[in-house]
Amino acid sequence: xxxxxxxxxxxxxxxxxxxxxxxxxxNTFRSNGNVSASRIGLVNYNRxxxxxxxLEAGFNPLSGDLVIGEVIDIDLGRWLVDIGTxxxxxxxxxxxxxAPFRSDIVMPEILDVGETIIxxxxxxxxxxxxxxxxxxPGLGKVKEGFIFRITPSKIPRLIGKKGSxxxxxxxxxxxxxxxxxxGRILIQGRNRENEMIVVKVIEKIExxxxxxxxxxxxxxxxxxxxxxxx
Amino acid sequence: MSKKSKRTKxxxxxxxxxxxxxxxxxxGVLPHADGSAYIEMGxxxxxxxxxxxxxxxxxxxxxxNMATLRxxxxxxxxxxxxxxxxxxxxxxxxxxxxxxxxxxxxxxxERYPRSVIDVYAEILEADGGTRTACINAASVxxxxxxxxVRDLVASCAAGKIDGQLVLDLGDYEDKEGDxxxxxxxxxxxxxxxxxxxxxxxxxxDFNGCVDMAIEGCKQVYEVQREALKKxxxxxxxxxx
Amino acid sequence: MSRNVGIASRLKRxxxxxxxxxxxxxxxxxxxxxxxxxxxxxxxxKVEGSAExxxxxxxxxxxxxxxxxxxxxxxxxxxxxxxxxxxxxxAHATFEPGPPDERSIELARVVDRGLRSAEILDMKKLxxxxxxxVIMVHVDIYVLSYDGNLIDCSALAAIAALKTAKMPVYTVxxxxxxxxxxxxxxxxxxxxxxxxxxxxxxSLLVDPSVDEEEVMDARITVTLDEKGNVCTIQKTGxxxxxxxxxxxxxxxxxxxxxxxxxxx
Numbered sequence: 001x002x003x004x005x006x007x008x009x010x011x012x013x014x015x016x017x018x019x020x021x022x023x024x025x026x027n028t029f030r031s032n033g034n035v036s037a038s039r040i041g042l043v044n045y046n047r048x049x050x051x052x053x054x055l056e057a058g059f060n061p062l063s064g065d066l067v068i069g070e071v072i073d074i075d076l077g078r079w080l081v082d083i084g085t086x087x088x089x090x091x092x093x094x095x096x097x098x099a100p101f102r103s104d105i106v107m108p109e110i111l112d113v114g115e116t117i118i119x120x121x122x123x124x125x126x127x128x129x130x131x132x133x134x135x136x137p138g139l140g141k142v143k144e145g146f147i148f149r150i151t152p153s154k155i156p157r158l159i160g161k162k163g164s165x166x167x168x169x170x171x172x173x174x175x176x177x178x179x180x181x182x183g184r185i186l187i188q189g190r191n192r193e194n195e196m197i198v199v200k201v202i203e204k205i206e207x208x209x210x211x212x213x214x215x216x217x218x219x220x221x222x223x224x225x226x227x228x229x230x
Numbered sequence: 231m232s233k234k235s236k237r238t239k240x241x242x243x244x245x246x247x248x249x250x251x252x253x254x255x256x257x258g259v260l261p262h263a264d265g266s267a268y269i270e271m272g273x274x275x276x277x278x279x280x281x282x283x284x285x286x287x288x289x290x291x292x293x294x295n296m297a298t299l300r301x302x303x304x305x306x307x308x309x310x311x312x313x314x315x316x317x318x319x320x321x322x323x324x325x326x327x328x329x330x331x332x333x334x335x336x337x338x339x340e341r342y343p344r345s346v347i348d349v350y351a352e353i354l355e356a357d358g359g360t361r362t363a364c365i366n367a368a369s370v371x372x373x374x375x376x377x378x379v380r381d382l383v384a385s386c387a388a389g390k391i392d393g394q395l396v397l398d399l400g401d402y403e404d405k406e407g408d409x410x411x412x413x414x415x416x417x418x419x420x421x422x423x424x425x426x427x428x429x430x431x432x433x434x435d436f437n438g439c440v441d442m443a444i445e446g447c448k449q450v451y452e453v454q455r456e457a458l459k460k461x462x463x464x465x466x467x468x469x470x
Numbered sequence: 471m472s473r474n475v476g477i478a479s480r481l482k483r484x485x486x487x488x489x490x491x492x493x494x495x496x497x498x499x500x501x502x503x504x505x506x507x508x509x510x511x512x513x514x515x516k517v518e519g520s521a522e523x524x525x526x527x528x529x530x531x532x533x534x535x536x537x538x539x540x541x542x543x544x545x546x547x548x549x550x551x552x553x554x555x556x557x558x559x560x561a562h563a564t565f566e567p568g569p570p571d572e573r574s575i576e577l578a579r580v581v582d583r584g585l586r587s588a589e590i591l592d593m594k595k596l597x598x599x600x601x602x603x604v605i606m607v608h609v610d611i612y613v614l615s616y617d618g619n620l621i622d623c624s625a626l627a628a629i630a631a632l633k634t635a636k637m638p639v640y641t642v643x644x645x646x647x648x649x650x651x652x653x654x655x656x657x658x659x660x661x662x663x664x665x666x667x668x669x670x671x672x673s674l675l676v677d678p679s680v681d682e683e684e685v686m687d688a689r690i691t692v693t694l695d696e697k698g699n700v701c702t703i704q705k706t707g708x709x710x711x712x713x714x715x716x717x718x719x720x721x722x723x724x725x726x727x728x729x730x731x732x733x734x
Contacts, residue, residue, distance in 0.1 A: 010462060012455050013373055014381035014418035027378065029338075036418070038338060038378040040458055055462065056265070057376035058283065070479050086283035086297070086345035114477040128343070146485040146496070153376065192489060196498055208469045210462055217469060260615055261527045262562045273515060277614060279560030302567050307554065307610045308533025311516045316556055316610075317569075350559045350567065354531065354612070355514050 003045050010210070011037045011052060018050045025051025041153075042210055055210055059084050059152040059182040061130045065121045068147060068180035069132070071114065074107050081117065084152070084182045087129050091119065095133035116142040118178055118186065138178075145176075145188035148199055150206045152183035157209040158202060165205070165215065172222045173197050193229040200225060239392050242402045248442060250386070250398045250449055255367065255457035257374045265375020267457065269367040272400055273357035278367040279350045280375040286346035297342035301329035303364060305353040325361045332365045332385060332414035332424035338378040347377060358401035359387050365414050365424070370454050374461075381416035382454050383423055386446030388413070388439035390431060395438045397446045411436070413443035417451040483685040490670045490682075497679065502722060504677040509626060509733045511634040519635025519656065523627035523733075525677060527617035529561075532609060532627040534635045538598065538647060539606040549596020549604045553582035555611040555624065562616040562680075578611060580664070580704045581625050584693035585609070587701040588662035590632065598640050598647035605637070618679040621691050621704075622730070625664035630734045633658055662701045663730050665723035666691040669711060674719060676726055690716070692723035696731065 001020035005011060017028060018035040027039040028051060037043065041054040061067075061083070069089060073080035078092045096110060111117065118139050119132040134140045150158070159166050159179060170177060175189035175198050185202065189195035204221055208214055238247050245251070251272030260266035263279035286292040303325040307313050329349065337347070349371065351364040365385035372379055389399045391407035404410055409429025415422055422444070431439065489496055499505070505526030514520040519534030541548060555578035559565045570578070596605040609632070611624045636653035668678040668686040678686060688707030694700055700720065705711070711719065 010459055012382065012458055013379045014416070016418070029378075029380070031380070031419070036380070038380065039376060040373050054376060056374060058264070086342045087285055112480075114480045116479060116481045142481055144481075144484075146481060147479075151376070192492070192494060211469050213469075260560055261617065262615060263560055264563075266560070275514070277560060281559075281563055284563075302559070304558070304567065306531075306533065306556070306612050307608065308514060308517045308520070308535055308612075311535075312537060313535040313608055313610075316554065348559070352558050352560055352612075352614070355516055 003050070005043045007045050008042045008212075010040070011043045012040055013037050017043050017052070023049040025049050027052035027054045027057070054153045056151060057153040058086070061085050061089075061121055061124065061182070063121055063123060065181040066118065066179075067121060067132070067182040068116065068118055068142075068178065068184035068186055069182070070116050071111050074113060079107070079111055081119070081132060083119075083130065083132075083180075084184065085130060089121070089130040089132050090125075091117070091132040091134065095122065095131070095135060098135055111141060116147065116186075118142060118180070142186060145186050146195075148185045148187055148202060150183050150185065150202060152181065154206050154209045155179060155181055155183060157214065158185075158205050160215070165218065168219065168222065169198060169201055172226060197222070197225045197229070239394060241391075241396060243400060247394050247396045248445070250446060251400065253450065253453050255370055255453050256460075257370050257457045258461045263371070263375070265371045265373070265377065267367040267370035267374060269363050271359060271363040271366070272398070273355060274353070274360055274363045275355040276360065276363050276367055277352045277354060278364065278371045279352075280347065280368070280371040280377070281350075282347035282375070283342035283345040283377070284348075286344065289344070292344040292346065295343050296339040297337075297344075298346045299330050299334050299337060299339065299349065300346055301326045301333070301349045301351070301368070303329060303351050303353070303361070305356060305360075309353045309356045325364070328361055328424060328426065329364055329368060333368055333372065333383055335421065335423045336369070336379045336381050336383050336416055337372065338380070341378060347372075356401075358399055358404040359412070361385070362387050362412050362414070366450055366454060370457055373458055381419045382451060383414050383416055384447035384450040384454060385412065385414040385424065386443050386450055387411060388443040388446065389429070390435055390439070395435060395442055397442050409435075409439070411439040411443060413440060413447065415444055415447040417448055478684045482681060486682060486685050487671050490673045490675065493673075495675065495679070496681065501673055501675045502726070504726065504729065505679075507626075507730065507733050509630050511630050518637065518653070519631040521627045521630035521634065523623050523630065525619050525623045525626075526679070527615055528619055528623050529613075529615035530620065530623045530627045531612040531614055532624065532631040533612070534631045535608045535610070536635075536638050537606045537608065538603055538640070538649070541597070541601065541604040545593075546601040547597045548593035549591070549607060551582070551585060551591070551593070551607045551609070553578045553585065553609045553611065553628070555581070555613065557613050557616070560615075561613045565616065574613075576704075576706075577613075577620055577624060580621055580691060580693075580702065581609075581611060581628055583702045584625055584662040584664055585628065585632075588660040588693070588695045590629075590658045590660050590662065591656070592659060598642055599645045602645060603647045605640075616680060618681075618683050619666055619677050621666050622664050622677065625662070625693065626730060626734065629658070629661050629663060632656060633661065633734060660695040661731070661734070662693045662695045663727040664691050664693040664702075665726040665730070667719045667722055669707070669709065669715065674715065674722065676722060690719050692720055694724055694727045698724050
């Protein structure tokens with residue numbers, strides 16, 4: 001019964017993380033009485049559980065996730081939305097407008113192909129296709145700003161503990177930032193210079209997410225960038 | 231037979247019988263692919279891009295309870311001399327299938343029902359053993375894409391020429407030798423996922439080739455690991 | 471070969487139009503700035519000439535191969551130049567494997583016309599036996615990464631590859647051409663380069679990124695040789711250019727080809 005690595009070591013899929021029985025977390029699997037990694041990342045031994053914080057992964061949709069998506073098709077009574085999952089998500093009419101169904105609803109007038117939405121995953125249907133809703137505070141059609149994309153597994157690092165990282169960026173740049181769990185970030189700034197600072201900082205976080213001391217480095221980087229635009 | 235091969239002969243490029251060609255692998259080299267890798271194995275130069283899991287079209291070909299792994303082996307017209315047509319040949323199709331057989335056992339396909347994982351290998355320059363080089367790069371690219379796998383898949387070929395068993399055949403040995411035995415192997419799981427053979431060998435020599443190829447795969451595996459780790463190591467160096 | 475890209479995101483179109491109208495691009499460039507240009511020659515070994523060109527993250531590999539073949543019926547004393555382009559599926563998520571689609575054919579033809587109109591080589595010198603055998607020049611454009619502006623990148627890589635290529639030498643006896651072991655350096659008569667200019671709203675930009683190409687109203691590609699002569703023009707897109715815009719575009723292209731030329 002033993003851990004084969006040190007906490008936060010970089011592990012490759014196939015690496016045996018633990019010999020013997022232990023609770024398994026994300027990005028691990030059991031095989032031959034051992035626990036191995038299924039993705040590349042940093043191994044985490046914590047409270048009787050072993051998991052891997054993956055450095056590269058697509059978006060794994062969970063009920064309750066806030067996501068940013070683009071409408072790619074209109075079906076009968078629902079829109080097909082690209083949120084970066086292996087299957088596109090659905091947004092039904094009753095989850096988009098707070099009114100009973102009327103036969104004269106013209107769907108493209110509510111939401112057309114090519115429009116961007118902030119939505120919540122409210123359910124996964126029998127076939128594990130995500131079902132969205134745009135009813136609720138902060139949700140709905142996006143009219144301004146632009147979308148920047150990063151690897152979904154780096155989103156927690158961008159948010160930081162209790163939003164500490166993203167709040168630091170908001171304060172320094174005065175931009176409004178909405179972070180989708182699916183790796184898509186909506187940026188709305190008062191001017192281009194500040195918007196570009198946000199982009200540069202997010203890029204840095206994505207590159208260095210796995211290296212400790214990131215918060216300090218980001219703080220200094222923000223200071224540098226703000227100096228440049230003065 | 232085996233006593234004779236103790237007197238090892240130098241190969242066409244001066245290598246020892248159990249020596250791999252120079253091998254270089256880089257991961258994360260294509261900005262628009264979900265995962266990617268570049269490999270130079272001897273004079274082979276191959277780029278692999280992975281996309282997915284994503285929606286499969288047409289939907290009727292998708293599998294209800296697992297993802298489809300779709301591999302494509304494609305040679306650039308200037309990858310060989312004389313120049314070849316860019317249109318896929320029967321050999322290209324066979325190797326595409328072979329890549330799939332080698333990689334499928336490693337991938338957790340059941341996690342992504344009805345979707346497709348596309349693995350595209352572009353051969354920029356070919357010099358014998360392209361299928362093994364493709365598998366090596368594809369395995370790294372799959373991990374780079376964040377697709378969950380049980381293990382990496384390493385691949386290498388062994389054969390016989392001039393009376394001795396040799397590892398990692400170059401183009402000349404491929405054409406002039408007695409046999410070519412490409413093999414793919416999951417090193418931690420210790421399973422062979424691909425085994426083919428062309429030529430004629432005694433049973434003893436065949437087993438010798440299999441053993442030799444597995445040892446070759448273990449060496450390739452170390453290079454694959456380094457390639458994956460290197461991407462993060464560089465960032466670490468730059469940050470500090 | 472490319473999936474139906476569909477309608478561009480409205481948000482993207484609005485934002486890019488707004489930023490461009492203020493004289494800048496999303497990545498911070500000025501309207502007439504190129505991204506980082508990098509050209510490497512001699513990158514492949516089984517070819518007679520090769521070059522890899524990068525414009526930002528757009529990456530194109532060109533291989534030049536020579537062979538012996540039949541001339542075209544109407545030009546029995548001239549060598550044959552053939553340009554082919556492949557949009558490999560590794561270059562972008564929307565590129566699908568398969569036979570060339572209209573976009574890759576357009577790319578091949580625009581680059582080809584640039585090489586042909588400029589008369590980069592004296593094709594008569596490539597004749598071995600009139601009416602029977604001539605030297606064939608194959609220029610294969612391989613798109614490895616698509617981040618916008620494939621034409622300029624491909625034309626740049628093609629010229630760099632041709633310029634540094636080694637042509638085979640044949641001896642002709644009794645109307646039979648035999649390959650010798652000798653090669654000779656290719657000497658180009660002209661070096662045409664392409665500059666693509668994109669119109670978004672009322673602004674003209676060079677070196678479009680993939681997003682800018684998605685939302686552009688129109689594009690014009692101007693190919694000029696080193697003397698500043700216009701060799702080829704290609705206009706695409708559903709919106710027109712005014713007469714003044716065309717004049718400006720050619721001026722911009724003339725300036726920019728000189729900048730690009732420093733890389734080859």
